[in-house]
């Protein structure tokens with residue numbers, strides 16, 4: 001982590017109707033922010049991935065040697081590379097050509113045998129059924145427009161008894177006006193945030209978000225049940241649910257950035273098995 005990580009970004013969020021959002025809008029959002037997005041990444045991902053999400057995710061994943069893994073929504077491919085270095089045979093799929101170009105450039109520079117393809121998770125028509133032992137999808141499914149179709153496709157391309165392990169932004173706390181109340185209102189100190197204000201949890205809406213000064217991204221807020229029911233209907237059985245917290249070292253080194261996540265989870269993780 002660099003000293004500038006201590007300066008909190010100002011994020012803006014707003015909601016809109018889901019009917020106005022197409023896959024092209026989602027793709028354009030990620031293409032437009034690709035340069036800025038990957039600047040925040042090291043080979044271990046951004047700070048949330050490195051210090052909160054991935055330690056929990058990779059502990060659930062376990063030994064990947066020789067496994068055929070789909071990194072579903074691979075972005076710049078940093079996780080594909082971590083998995084490939086551990087001996088997995090990885091395919092990365094994403095909607096955004098710009099993020100995939102970055103992933104392919106890393107692969108060209110330092111080949112690990114990863115194949116990257118552009119595809120919508122809701123339509124993996126170039127991938128044969130049962131092609132993967134394990135599917136990992138890191139902070140992606142909240143951004144996928146056709147969630148149920150994507151879960152059905154992930155089920156199809158997974159081998160029988162294979163696992164789907166995914167993280168998402170926590171649906172209980174991702175919907176505006178959900179925000180930390182600050183007292184005084186201009187405080188950036190974790191101690192001066194008494195609680196999160198949450199409302200309209202059951203709405204299904206498009207979420208437009210991003211740091212001020214950058215193009216807007218669009219994802220979706222859905223109640224948690226949409227994920228569990230989508231999994232059940234696709235043919236998955238949930239075997240584990242985690243709400244990861246920052247590693248103690250993250251708290252020691254960057255208390256201001258991570259303290260909130262000791263109180264309220266930003267992310268939720270599910271391990272499901274193909275029944």
Ligand SMILES: C[S@@+](CC[C@H](N)C(=O)[O-])C[C@H]1O[C@@H](n2cnc3c(N)ncnc32)[C@H](O)[C@@H]1O
Pocket residue numbers: 026027030045049072073074075076079093094095096099119120121122137138139140143144145146
């Ligand atoms: C928050 S980023 C996470 C990327 C990567 N997993 C990571 O952790 O860095 C969400 C990703 O989902 C991708 N995405 C959104 N909708 C998608 C869809 N329908 N099919 C495939 N990828 C999609 C975006 O292009 C973006 O790369």
